[in-house]
Amino acid sequence: MTDERPRPLAELRAEIDTIDRELVALLERRAKVVTEVGEHKRGSGGPIYAPHREAEVLQRAIDEAARVGGTMPPRTVEAVFREIMSGSFALERALRIGYLGPRGSFSHQAAVAQFGSSVAYEELRAIEAVFVEVRRGRVDYGLVPIENSTGGSIRETLDAFAEHGPHLSIYAEVVMRIRHTLHGCCEPSQVRRIHSKPEAFAQCRRFLAEQYPQAELVPAASTSAAVIHVRERAEAGELGDAAVASTLAGTLYGVPALFEGIEDRPNNLTRFMVLAREAAQPSGEDKTSLSFTIQDGSGTLVDVLSCFASEGVNLSHIDKRPSGLENWTYSFFVDALAHREDANLQRALERARPHCRALTVLGSYPRSRRIL
Numbered sequence: 473m474t475d476e477r478p479r480p481l482a483e484l485r486a487e488i489d490t491i492d493r494e495l496v497a498l499l500e501r502r503a504k505v506v507t508e509v510g511e512h513k514r515g516s517g518g519p520i521y522a523p524h525r526e527a528e529v530l531q532r533a534i535d536e537a538a539r540v541g542g543t544m545p546p547r548t549v550e551a552v553f554r555e556i557m558s559g560s561f562a563l564e565r566a567l568r569i570g571y572l573g574p575r576g577s578f579s580h581q582a583a584v585a586q587f588g589s590s591v592a593y594e595e596l597r598a599i600e601a602v603f604v605e606v607r608r609g610r611v612d613y614g615l616v617p618i619e620n621s622t623g624g625s626i627r628e629t630l631d632a633f634a635e636h637g638p639h640l641s642i643y644a645e646v647v648m649r650i651r652h653t654l655h656g657c658c659e660p661s662q663v664r665r666i667h668s669k670p671e672a673f674a675q676c677r678r679f680l681a682e683q684y685p686q687a688e689l690v691p692a693a694s695t696s697a698a699v700i701h702v703r704e705r706a707e708a709g710e711l712g713d714a715a716v717a718s719t720l721a722g723t724l725y726g727v728p729a730l731f732e733g734i735e736d737r738p739n740n741l742t743r744f745m746v747l748a749r750e751a752a753q754p755s756g757e758d759k760t761s762l763s764f765t766i767q768d769g770s771g772t773l774v775d776v777l778s779c780f781a782s783e784g785v786n787l788s789h790i791d792k793r794p795s796g797l798e799n800w801t802y803s804f805f806v807d808a809l810a811h812r813e814d815a816n817l818q819r820a821l822e823r824a825r826p827h828c829r830a831l832t833v834l835g836s837y838p839r840s841r842r843i844l
């Protein structure tokens with residue numbers, strides 16, 4: 473018969489202490505190698521953040537963890553390695569990441585999940601400001617939401633791409649699950665005005681219609697800005713205001729949660745883009761985002777799209793916005809499942825150009841394989 477009794481706590485902790493010493497020694501060894509990588513990169517002027525390499529490191533760590541026992545869930549393995557790689561940035565060169573703030577916004581959470589806690593963050597007032605600050609070099613990378621699985625595209629971002637896209641590059645994509653909370657400083661029955669970013673209202677449409685059919689929906693610059701506004705109103709003695717935002721924003725600004733998980737669909741995902749001044753390297757499993765406007769008269773959307781089909785390039789996404797040129801002309805945004813250096817995508821682009829008034833490659837980047 474085997475002895476099923478657990479080992480004494482002191483013995484288990486002593487074993488953990490030994491393992492931790494080994495872990496720290498390994499991390500130190502890794503950090504020394506990373507420092508050398510940093511010297512290379514600074515010498516060659518190469519980019520510090522390498523999403524194609526991160527995708528490889530993360531996948532290998534997840535596979536290896538499963539192979540050696542699978543006790544640690546893949547999510548945990550990923551979080552640990554993301555944090556290790558965040559520490560690498562600090563060793564190679566301090567990075568600054570811009571996002572739509574204030575702190576507690578979903579962009580902030582996605583940025584932290586992607587870049588970890590060893591980089592500096594810059595909260596910005598508007599999505600367009602993220603584009604502007606990356607272009608100016610005030611931040612190394614910027615993170616902007618581009619589409620949500622419930623509410624569709626984020627117009628502000630598409631319009632900013634139309635203007636700044638030719639001067640920037642999409643460098644990585646990040647997909648995050650979004651859970652909304654209604655925050656307020658009053659009783660749920662006292663809510664008369666609800667503040668948030670319009671996209672958040674769209675993601676909670678059913679909840680808002682059923683629970684608050686009479687409340688006024690007031691647009692805010694961001695979800696976290698809405699929470700700050702509700703707190704300021706409560707401090708001024710104005711009751712009846714609430715905000716749709718993340719649980720984190722409520723905690724940061726001291727506004728209690730009234731209802732949690734108010735999004736209409738449980739699998740509510742937002743896709744974010746990382747913006748950079750340089751182009752990302754191929755990872756072997758990439759996407760390319762493009763925007764184009766159609767030539768007057770001669771060109772049609774089907775002419776352009778068939779150029780991709782005939783070169784065997786699959787398209788995973790299409791969106792449109794008014795072009796800002798003449799009424800009823802549009803900018804189309806397309807994602808192709810290929811890298812801009814792939815021969816078939818290059819041929820498709822050559823064939824498509826004559827049908828377009830303008831065609832911009834917004835960037836090639838590794839396809840996101842995981843949901844944060």
Ligand SMILES: O=C(O)C(=O)C[C@]1(C(=O)O)C=C[C@@H](O)C=C1
Pocket residue numbers: 506509510520521522523525526529556557560561564
């Ligand atoms: O391999 C690199 O290019 C590194 O800089 C090292 C490292 C890592 O810690 O593994 C760190 C940051 C990069 O984004 C990718 C990988």
